[in-house]
Amino acid sequence: MVNTLTSASSPVAxxxxxxxxxxxxxxxxxxxxxxxxxxxxxxxxxxxxENVEENRRALRELLFCTPGALQYIxxxxxxxxxxxQKTASGKPFVEVLKxxxxxxxxxxxxxxxxxxxxxxxxxxxxHDDLGKRCMKYYDAGARFAKWRAVLKIGPNEPSQLSIxxxxxxxARYAIICQENGLVPxxxxxxxxxxxxxxxxCADITERVLAACYKALNDQHVLLEGTLLKPNMVTPGADSxxxxxxxxxxxxxxxxxxxxPPAVPAVVFLSGGQSEEEATCNLNAMNKLNGxxxxxxxxxxxxxxxxxxxxxxxxKTENIEKARAAFLARCKANSEATxxxxxxxxxxxxxxxxxxxxxxxxx
Amino acid sequence: MxxxxxxxxxxxxxxxxxxxxxxxxxxxxxxxWIDMLDTCGDCLTASELIAxxxxETIHRxxxxxxxxxxxxxxxxxxxxxxxxxxxxxxxxxxxxENVEENRRALRELLFLTPGALQYLxxxxxxxxxxxQKTADGKPFVDVLKxxxxxxxxxxxxxxxxxxxxxxxxxxxxHDDLGKRCKKYYEAGARFAKWRAVLNIGPNEPSQLSIxxxxxxxARYAIICQENGLVPxxxxxxxxxxxxxxxxCAYVTERVLAACYKALNDHHVLLEGTLLKPNMVTPGSESxxxxxxxxxxxxxxxxxxxxPAAVPAIVFLSGGQSEEEATLNLNAMNKLKGxxxxxxxxxxxxxxxxxxxxxxxxKAENxxxxRTAFLGRCKANSEATxxxxxxxxxxxxxxxxxxxxxxxxx
Numbered sequence: 001m002v003n004t005l006t007s008a009s010s011p012v013a014x015x016x017x018x019x020x021x022x023x024x025x026x027x028x029x030x031x032x033x034x035x036x037x038x039x040x041x042x043x044x045x046x047x048x049x050e051n052v053e054e055n056r057r058a059l060r061e062l063l064f065c066t067p068g069a070l071q072y073i074x075x076x077x078x079x080x081x082x083x084x085q086k087t088a089s090g091k092p093f094v095e096v097l098k099x100x101x102x103x104x105x106x107x108x109x110x111x112x113x114x115x116x117x118x119x120x121x122x123x124x125x126x127h128d129d130l131g132k133r134c135m136k137y138y139d140a141g142a143r144f145a146k147w148r149a150v151l152k153i154g155p156n157e158p159s160q161l162s163i164x165x166x167x168x169x170x171a172r173y174a175i176i177c178q179e180n181g182l183v184p185x186x187x188x189x190x191x192x193x194x195x196x197x198x199x200x201c202a203d204i205t206e207r208v209l210a211a212c213y214k215a216l217n218d219q220h221v222l223l224e225g226t227l228l229k230p231n232m233v234t235p236g237a238d239s240x241x242x243x244x245x246x247x248x249x250x251x252x253x254x255x256x257x258x259x260p261p262a263v264p265a266v267v268f269l270s271g272g273q274s275e276e277e278a279t280c281n282l283n284a285m286n287k288l289n290g291x292x293x294x295x296x297x298x299x300x301x302x303x304x305x306x307x308x309x310x311x312x313x314x315k316t317e318n319i320e321k322a323r324a325a326f327l328a329r330c331k332a333n334s335e336a337t338x339x340x341x342x343x344x345x346x347x348x349x350x351x352x353x354x355x356x357x358x359x360x361x362x
Numbered sequence: 363m364x365x366x367x368x369x370x371x372x373x374x375x376x377x378x379x380x381x382x383x384x385x386x387x388x389x390x391x392x393x394x395w396i397d398m399l400d401t402c403g404d405c406l407t408a409s410e411l412i413a414x415x416x417x418e419t420i421h422r423x424x425x426x427x428x429x430x431x432x433x434x435x436x437x438x439x440x441x442x443x444x445x446x447x448x449x450x451x452x453x454x455x456x457x458x459e460n461v462e463e464n465r466r467a468l469r470e471l472l473f474l475t476p477g478a479l480q481y482l483x484x485x486x487x488x489x490x491x492x493x494q495k496t497a498d499g500k501p502f503v504d505v506l507k508x509x510x511x512x513x514x515x516x517x518x519x520x521x522x523x524x525x526x527x528x529x530x531x532x533x534x535x536h537d538d539l540g541k542r543c544k545k546y547y548e549a550g551a552r553f554a555k556w557r558a559v560l561n562i563g564p565n566e567p568s569q570l571s572i573x574x575x576x577x578x579x580a581r582y583a584i585i586c587q588e589n590g591l592v593p594x595x596x597x598x599x600x601x602x603x604x605x606x607x608x609x610c611a612y613v614t615e616r617v618l619a620a621c622y623k624a625l626n627d628h629h630v631l632l633e634g635t636l637l638k639p640n641m642v643t644p645g646s647e648s649x650x651x652x653x654x655x656x657x658x659x660x661x662x663x664x665x666x667x668x669p670a671a672v673p674a675i676v677f678l679s680g681g682q683s684e685e686e687a688t689l690n691l692n693a694m695n696k697l698k699g700x701x702x703x704x705x706x707x708x709x710x711x712x713x714x715x716x717x718x719x720x721x722x723x724k725a726e727n728x729x730x731x732r733t734a735f736l737g738r739c740k741a742n743s744e745a746t747x748x749x750x751x752x753x754x755x756x757x758x759x760x761x762x763x764x765x766x767x768x769x770x771x
Contacts (some may be wrong), residue, residue, distance in 0.1 A: 006615070006666070007608050210626035217619035223666050253671070257632050261700040262665040291670040291702040 005178055005222040012181060016225025017264075019103060019143050020183045023227060024265025024295035027334050028074035030185075032269075032301035033060055034107035034146060036079055043305075049314035057085045062312060063305070064093055066323040070100030072334035077105040077146045077185075077299070083137065094141035105144040105185070106137045108173070112150055121162040124149050124169050127176070134180035144183035146229070147173045152191045152359075153204055153236065163211045171215035178225055185267065185299065187229035188212050192271050193358055194236035202233045202250045209258035223262040229269050229299050230255075232281055237272060237356050244277075244284035251281075252288055252296075261293035268296070270303030272356025275329055276343075278303040279336045286339035297337045302355040304329050421590045425634030426673075428512060428552050429592045432636060433674025433704035436743050437483035441678075441710035442469055443516035443555060445488055452714075458723030466494050471721060472714070473502055475732040479509030481743040486514040486555045486594075486708070493549065503550035514553040514594070515546045517582070521559055530571040533558050533578050536585070543589035553592035555638070555708075556582040561600045561768075562613050562645065572620045580624035587634055594676065594708065596638035597621050601680045602767055603645035611642045611659045618667035632671040638678050638708050639664075641690055646681060646765050653686075657693035661701060670702035677705070679712035681765025684738055685752075687712040688745045695748035706746045711764040713738050 005013045023030065035043065040059070041051035049055050060082050064070070076097055083106055086092050094104045108130060112122035124147060134145065149166035151158040166188060174184035188208050190201065209230065216223065233250040235242055255266060270278040278300060285296045298304075307329065312322035329351075335341040432439065444452065449468070450460035458464050469491050472478070485506055492515055495501050503513045517539060521531035533556060543554065558575035560567040575597060583593035597617050599610065618639065625632065642659040644651060664675060679687040687709060694705045707713075716738065721731035738760075744750040 004612070007612055207626065210623055214619055214623035217616065217667070256671040256702075257669050258626070259670075260666050260668065261670055261702055262662070293665075293670055293700040293702045 004220040005225070006220055012178070013222055013225065015181060016178055016183050016222060020225050020227055021264045023074045023103060023144065023183070023267070024297060025074050026295055026297075026337055028072055029298035029300070029333055029337055030075045030077060030105070030267050031063065031073050031102075031304055031330075032077045032146075032299050033063060033082065033305075034077040034079045034105075035301065036107075036111075037081065040079075043309060044314070047309055047313045053081070055314065056081065058088075059309075059312070060085065060093065061087050062319055062322055063308070063326055064096050064100075066326050066330075069323075069327050069330045070097070070102050072330040073100070073102045074297075075103040075105050075144060077107055077144075078142070079107055080137075083140050083142060092141075098141065103143045104141050105146060106142040106182070107147075108133060108137070108145045108177070109147040112148075115161060115165060118159055118162060119154065119157060121152065121157060121159060122150055123162070123165040127169070127172055130173065130176045131180055134177055134182050138181045142182060144185060144227070145173075145177045146185045146187060148187045148189060150189050150191065151204075151208060153194045153196050153200060158190070158204065158208065163208055167208070167211040167215040170212055171219040171221060174216060174221045174226060175219045178222055183225055183227060184221075185227045185229045186212060186216070187269065189229075189269055189271070190231050191360065192231065192234055192237045192356065195238040196236040197239055198233060198235045198242060198246065198250050201231075201235065202254050205230065205233050205254045206257050209254065213258060213260060223260055224264060226263060228259060228263055228266045228294075230266065231271055232268055232273075234271075234273075234281075237358075244280045245288075247281045248284035248288045252285055252290060252292060255294070256291055259294060263294050265295045265297060267299035270298070270300045270355070272354060272360065273303060274353050274355060275303045275306050275351040277352070277354075279329070279332045279341055280343070282333065283336035283339055283341040286337055295337070298333045300333065304333065306353065306355060307351050421587065422631060422634065424590060425587055425592050425631060429634050429636055430673045432483045432512060432553065432592070432676070433706060434483050435704055435746055437481060438707035438709070438742055438746060439484040439486060439514070439676050440472065440482050440713055440739075441486045441555075441708050442472060442491065442714075443486040443488045443514075444710065445516075445520075446490065449488075452718060453723070456718055456722050462490070464723065465490065468718075468721070469494065469502065470496050471728055471731055472717070472735055473505050473509075475735050475739075478732075478736050478739045479506070479511050481739040482509075482511045483706075484512040484514050484553060486516055486553075487551070488516055489546075492546065492551060501550075507550065512552045513550050514555060515551040515591075516556075517542060517546070517554045517586070518556040524570060524574060527568055527571060528563065528566060530561065530566060530568060531559055532571070532574040536578070536581055539582065539585045540589055543586055543591050547590045551591060553594060553636070554582075554586045555594045555596060557596045557598060559598050559600065560613075560617060562603045562605050562609060567599070567613060567617065572617055576617070576620040576624040579621055580628040580630060583625060583630045583635060584628045587631055592634055592636060593630075594636045594638045595621060595625070596678065598638075598678055598680070599640045600769065601640065601643060601646045601765065604647040605645040606648055607642060607644045607651060607655065607659050610640075610644065611663050614640065614642050614663045615666050618663065622667060622669060632669055633673060635672060637668060637672055637675045637703075639675065640680055641677055641682075643680075643682075643690075646767075653689045653693035654697075656690045657697045660690075661694055661697055661699060661705075664703070665700055668703060672703050674704045674706055676708035679707070679709045679764070681763060681769065682712060683763050684712045684715050684760040686761070686763075688738070688741045688750060689752070691742065692745035692748055692750040695746055704746070707742045709742065713742065715762065715764055716760050
């Protein structure tokens with residue numbers, strides 16, 4: 001019988017398992033700072049900052065060097081450029097993170113491309129020479145990776161083709177990562193765009209996650225050395241909102257029905273939710289009674305940085321203010337992973353602002 | 363049933379919700395919702411209830427309550443659903459004639475063992491037994507229900523060969539399955555069993571075998587649920603062979619992953635199902651390992667494939683001796699780690715072997731046989747709690763291997 005990572009323990013398997021478990025440490029979560037050059041450009045332009053390397057570097061330094069923030073962060077997802085950047089005083093970002101107890105991660109997908117014959121559905125590319133790239137990233141200090149698959153809900157969507165192509169794409173990416181020492185975050189994002197109700201979102205999420213875990217099993221992925229980054233189960237963006245408790249109930253139930261207990265942690269994406277919404281929903285999930293054999297935490301991009309960006313506005317004199325905003329969101333989400341968030345971080349500018357962008361690509 | 367309706371009489375739809383809540387809290391009081399509404403002749407709100415609550419909702423809550431009840435810690439399932447042919451082999455081994463009266467007498471011996479039913483949450487029956495009675499004329503289903511035991515029914519019709527494979531099989535029994543389930547429900551059954559069989563070999567199980575059996579199980583499962591029966595999903599991977607425990611783990615994980623994908627495809631409500639898998643062990647021709655090793659590999663395989671929504675896992679004993687099966691189950695329940703489903707038993711041979719030997723078909727041996735049976739029930743109950751100390755090992759035949767090559771039953 002061929003030896004797989006799943007069949008017998010090995011140093012590679014042990015490291016993957018330890019790193020995946022660490023990322024799910026209660027009280028900690030992931031900062032998704034892996035916006036591609038194009039996407040970070042949109043963020044910067046929203047605060048009238050030029051999209052040049054120095055500004056991109058400065059923003060990440062602002063975040064990573066916020067005193068006291070890294071204690072709430074188990075991992076930071078980086079874009080390739082950032083993996084090799086340094087602080088103004090010359091210290092590599094990966095060292096800053098490691099010293100702060102945060103594992104560096106790396107976005108490895110190369111964006112979405114359309115599936116012919118569908119109504120605008122996509123699959124994600126980036127498999128070519130992925131193994132070689134992973135090896136390189138590992139050498140540079142990365143210990144986990146991220147790959148975003150995108151699905152949407154519509155009258156005939158997601159199609160079986162979309163589900164299968166994206167699930168298989170994720171599984172192929174996942175095993176290649178593991179072969180090269182990187183914990184793969186499996187991200188099958190179902191966009192919140194649409195006027196469907198929460199029951200429909202739950203139904204689709206369960207189908208998509210079931211397909212993902214079947215594909216992961218087919219490809220011999222070591223589940224104990226993976227993480228899941230799903231959408232929360234919510235009504236569509238054009239539908240009436242529901243309370244955090246309802247989101248928590250539908251989301252946790254969907255996970256109970258599809259995510260094997262071997263997966264150490266589920267790190268939610270925030271989608272278009274405001275900072276405060278995302279935190280309250282995560283908090284509600286961690287307060288919920290019921291079977292939850294994986295820790296439930298965050299992997300937020302916009303929902304951790306929105307008010308920080310607004311406070312910074314690209315100006316050096318605003319750094320302290322911006323860092324205060326960032327620290328507050330990190331602490332709030334840390335409390336949410338423990339179910340103890342009381343809502344006190346809601347005061348910042350922009351925290352309740354919806355971050356929904358239709359048909360979001362980043 | 364009518365006591366419940368009388369209690370909540372006149373509450374209308376709210377009354378129905380109250381009953382649902384009660385059922386969820388006291389699942390052993392599961393019963394036929396439609397009967398309840400029918401017998402409540404004075405209930406002016408009966409038609410209102412039916413109109414407001416979808417049939418799906420009625421069955422959904424009952425399925426979840428019954429599946430949860432079967433997984434009650436300290437309880438498990440007696441698999442007494444041997445087909446006429448198979449029970450014949452058992453009876454022959456103790457020189458008893460395979461006639462209906464003897465089959466009936468054996469089941470009466472088991473079900474009426476004083477104190478045994480407290481350790482059982484369910485009994486799987488063969489169709490003939492579902493309609494049989496005690497010598498005094500009391501229907502077996504009533505005996506079981508009064509003892510807090512849900513009657514179950516084997517609904518598959520055996521295995522048939524898959525062309526082009528090396529002796530692999532799929533399981534038949536889908537034709538008119540819905541009608542049969544409905545009939546069984548009316549006769550008192552509340553769960554069903556369907557056995558799929560796979561084997562490990564150089565090229566086995568093949569993808570065809572895995573897919574055909576997984577889809578067959580899923581189709582059976584949804585039909586059961588549509589008719590109020592909790593489906594036990596049983597993908598048995600035979601222990602036959604000289605493979606090691608790692609190979610068994612690998613195959614078990616593949617098979618279980620395929621099963622849960624198929625169940626999802628068929629829209630089966632996992633909270634209203636049970637899983638009856640093989641334990642993960644070395645092949646029958648390989649060296650044995652300690653119960654702790656069996657426990658570790660088995661629980662890990664389940665962690666990798668069985669969603670937390672499944673309330674309970676009820677292991678088959680395969681060819682293990684009574685004592686082996688109990689010790690392995692005990693070790694699993696002692697093991698630390700994530701186990702969001704209860705781990706219990708659904709044993710046939712491993713609960714009845716020493717009982718049969720003690721009985722020998724003779725009326726004067728019934729008490730002795732019942733003592734043996736009670737001993738195994740209690741032992742397995744303790745094993746579900748991880749507190750079994752091995753004291754039931756004294757019975758005759760408890761350590762005897764029950765392995766039959768290429769077992770069909």
